[in-house]
Amino acid sequence: MSAPVKTFYSWGRRASSGTRSANLAWMDDALPAGEVPFLPYGLGRSYGDSCLLDHGFLVETRQLNRLISFDKKTGLLVCEAGCSLAQLLEFCVPRGWFIPVTPGTKFVTVGGCVANDVHGKNHHRAGTFGCFVRRIGLRRSDGTVRVCSPAENTGLFRATIGGLGLTGVILWVELQLRGIRSPLIRQQLEPLHGFDAFFEVARRQEAAFEYSVAWLDATHRGAPRGLFIAGNHVEDDGPLSAGVHPQPRFKIPRELPDHMVNAWSLRLLNTGYYLANASRNAQRDVPYNGFFYPLDAVADWNLAYGRKGLIQYQFVVPLESGPEALRETLGKVQSARQASFLTVVKLFGAVESPGLLSFPRPGATICFDLPNLGAATDRLLDDLDRTVFACKGALYPAKDYRMSRDAFERSYPRHAEFKSFIDPRCASTFSRRTGLTA
Amino acid sequence: MKNHLILGATSAIAQAYCRMHAGEDTRFWLIGRNQSRLDAVAADLLTRGAASATVRTCVNGDYAGLEAALGDGFRALQAFDVFLAAQGTLPDHAACENDARLTAEVMQVNTIEVMQAALFVAKRFESRRAGSCVIIGSVAGDRGRRSNYIYGASKAALDTFCEGLRQRLLPAVQVLLVKPGPVDSPMTALLAKTALFTTPEKVAADISAAIRRRSATIYSPGHWRVIMFLIRLLPRQIVKRLQA
Ligand SMILES: Cc1cc2nc3c(=O)[nH]c(=O)nc-3n(C[C@H](O)[C@H](O)[C@H](O)COP(=O)(O)OP(=O)(O)OC[C@H]3O[C@@H](n4cnc5c(N)ncnc54)[C@H](O)[C@@H]3O)c2cc1C
Ligand SMILES: NC(=O)c1ccc[n+]([C@@H]2O[C@H](COP(=O)([O-])OP(=O)(O)OC[C@H]3O[C@@H](n4cnc5c(N)ncnc54)[C@H](OP(=O)(O)O)[C@@H]3O)[C@@H](O)[C@H]2O)c1
Numbered sequence: 001m002s003a004p005v006k007t008f009y010s011w012g013r014r015a016s017s018g019t020r021s022a023n024l025a026w027m028d029d030a031l032p033a034g035e036v037p038f039l040p041y042g043l044g045r046s047y048g049d050s051c052l053l054d055h056g057f058l059v060e061t062r063q064l065n066r067l068i069s070f071d072k073k074t075g076l077l078v079c080e081a082g083c084s085l086a087q088l089l090e091f092c093v094p095r096g097w098f099i100p101v102t103p104g105t106k107f108v109t110v111g112g113c114v115a116n117d118v119h120g121k122n123h124h125r126a127g128t129f130g131c132f133v134r135r136i137g138l139r140r141s142d143g144t145v146r147v148c149s150p151a152e153n154t155g156l157f158r159a160t161i162g163g164l165g166l167t168g169v170i171l172w173v174e175l176q177l178r179g180i181r182s183p184l185i186r187q188q189l190e191p192l193h194g195f196d197a198f199f200e201v202a203r204r205q206e207a208a209f210e211y212s213v214a215w216l217d218a219t220h221r222g223a224p225r226g227l228f229i230a231g232n233h234v235e236d237d238g239p240l241s242a243g244v245h246p247q248p249r250f251k252i253p254r255e256l257p258d259h260m261v262n263a264w265s266l267r268l269l270n271t272g273y274y275l276a277n278a279s280r281n282a283q284r285d286v287p288y289n290g291f292f293y294p295l296d297a298v299a300d301w302n303l304a305y306g307r308k309g310l311i312q313y314q315f316v317v318p319l320e321s322g323p324e325a326l327r328e329t330l331g332k333v334q335s336a337r338q339a340s341f342l343t344v345v346k347l348f349g350a351v352e353s354p355g356l357l358s359f360p361r362p363g364a365t366i367c368f369d370l371p372n373l374g375a376a377t378d379r380l381l382d383d384l385d386r387t388v389f390a391c392k393g394a395l396y397p398a399k400d401y402r403m404s405r406d407a408f409e410r411s412y413p414r415h416a417e418f419k420s421f422i423d424p425r426c427a428s429t430f431s432r433r434t435g436l437t438a
Numbered sequence: 439m440k441n442h443l444i445l446g447a448t449s450a451i452a453q454a455y456c457r458m459h460a461g462e463d464t465r466f467w468l469i470g471r472n473q474s475r476l477d478a479v480a481a482d483l484l485t486r487g488a489a490s491a492t493v494r495t496c497v498n499g500d501y502a503g504l505e506a507a508l509g510d511g512f513r514a515l516q517a518f519d520v521f522l523a524a525q526g527t528l529p530d531h532a533a534c535e536n537d538a539r540l541t542a543e544v545m546q547v548n549t550i551e552v553m554q555a556a557l558f559v560a561k562r563f564e565s566r567r568a569g570s571c572v573i574i575g576s577v578a579g580d581r582g583r584r585s586n587y588i589y590g591a592s593k594a595a596l597d598t599f600c601e602g603l604r605q606r607l608l609p610a611v612q613v614l615l616v617k618p619g620p621v622d623s624p625m626t627a628l629l630a631k632t633a634l635f636t637t638p639e640k641v642a643a644d645i646s647a648a649i650r651r652r653s654a655t656i657y658s659p660g661h662w663r664v665i666m667f668l669i670r671l672l673p674r675q676i677v678k679r680l681q682a
Contacts, residue, residue, distance in 0.1 A: 003628050004628060004630075006630050007630070021627065021628065023624055023627035023628075025450070025624045025627070026474075026475055026478065027478070028474060060627070063450060063623070063624060063627075066453075066478050066479065066481070066482035067481070067482045067485040067486060068478075068481055068482070068485065069481070069485055070485050091486065253633070254633070
């Protein structure tokens, strides 16, 4: 049976066209034969088109999800690349270990976390996911499996971390976990007022918190308001399991009608979220799940945005440009009358990212998410680009569906060096647009 | 100690079931046809803390080999609490319609070997007066469909088989037939994933609950019981005309 054409989606509801699926459930499963290009596909939690490939094969890895070995003294885990963080957390939390760097959802694969060199709320201390990757087993289209590490195949190692799936299929990853004594996070909330607060509070509090992020109410007119959300692992010994791995409680069953998520409903959500939390200045111990993955409580929440889906726009600028960039971009979003729910500001620290194309670099990262309103949204984003590049900033491929070759090359000065490590069979819709591949 | 004997241990459903139970007090005897895959499954279970996970391979149609693989398990671990038959193949239906050998292979993998293994195990469960014999059938066995009636027939046979075996072994020994709806596993890799699909983890959790409750037949997810009940109510005259 040859693979039929199948539609794949990214998290922002972009659809592939003319794509066939190839399943990689076992390390020695065959890659698609012939000349047609392929791209690994994890759980499709990238927002734009970096996980899609039109007229090629998407190599699905989510069934490649076995553990290979674990050293319970050192926390060194070797697992297949299709393991999701959700699966790993169920395994490691009861044993007193935690994922060293986690994005805002646990429904991502380890391979996807490597390929986007993802960051989390602890970037200012820990750096990126790739900083904890000790070795990678990489399958190339020439039939070889290359073991890559800082000591072996170093160039390929640095290209594969943040390599957008273009260097081959990651089969397994050796990952250093972080020890914990409790599944709880001691969470601290603090209301923020005015642009500068978003940067000052973060800098002041950074030393005291392992995790921090600032959420901004983008629908609020006038001086911006928001919440500084920070936390540390609780250090008291407590039971490590006990109801801490909940499955999503709600599910959006299908795409909702377009425009359900609009300026009005987003305003309501933002205001509600702000008011519910702004008064809770105190410290609270909360389960890690709610602290790191609040959105995972609703499965397939992206379907609420309707057929046209949603857009995330994330960039990083040097720290000194942070307040200016935030002021300008927020102003542009507001005057375009577009609303955002997940507007987030976070300071990246100085820990160097290991990948040639890693997005995180010292500075401030800002992220908006917007319902897709077609041409109006495109115009707005072009306008935001002007601010970002005037500040010598960079855009994040995991969230992108539109950056030009020029924008990409400005964002990633080591793109030429990266190109020499690309597997000749690999490509993505993103890599074609940005000139990384033909 | 809890001992599990698995036929088709590389199946996604079987793996999910084993993972749920992999703890210090569990031992696994894993039978399949592919050594390197079985080794990967065993490493996973050992990493999760299983006391032991032993692998045996055998090839299609070699009944003596299958018997040896099963017998070794009983000799090594003395007794099993659960036997799970997860081996199964979803064939290219059109090819089967044109090649009787392919149809024979489907029956061999899905039906004959599952029955052989179950009968081998039944004798030992019977004499110990304990154990759960779990066989994975399918909703496809409940009614013939134009697009997959050969697979359906191989699974329907298991229904009748389980009914009789249950009469023989009850009350001491449980015989559980599991009828999953479509599951996201390598078997269905090429199919588009509709909202009807469930996960191997869900089926594994349903199997575990059914073993605890000592159920006879379960659908997974449970709503398939209602759907299949309604479909079975359709008069044969109407079913005859359906094309799907
Ligand atoms: C709610 C939400 C919150 C998020 N929060 C954050 C955040 O805080 N920080 C952050 O950095 N990101 C964040 N993201 C983005 C997400 O973490 C990344 O897009 C991640 O890479 C998705 O992983 P995935 O397994 O779904 O991979 P996919 O989206 O399927 O693929 C992503 C890339 O990885 C490649 N890939 C996947 N598997 C392999 C493999 N085995 N070998 C080689 N390449 C592979 C693909 O080719 C593709 O280029 C968030 C996303 C969502 C939906
Ligand atoms: N997936 C579904 O939608 C679905 C629905 C209803 C019922 N089921 C039943 O559930 C059971 C488990 O299936 P699954 O979903 O977990 O699929 P799976 O992961 O593809 O597992 C299939 C299992 O059967 C084995 N197998 C396949 N062909 C074989 C052959 N010719 N000889 C020996 N072994 C063979 C496989 O071994 P290898 O790894 O060596 O190939 C594997 O262990 C099967 O009985 C299936 O019929 C599945």
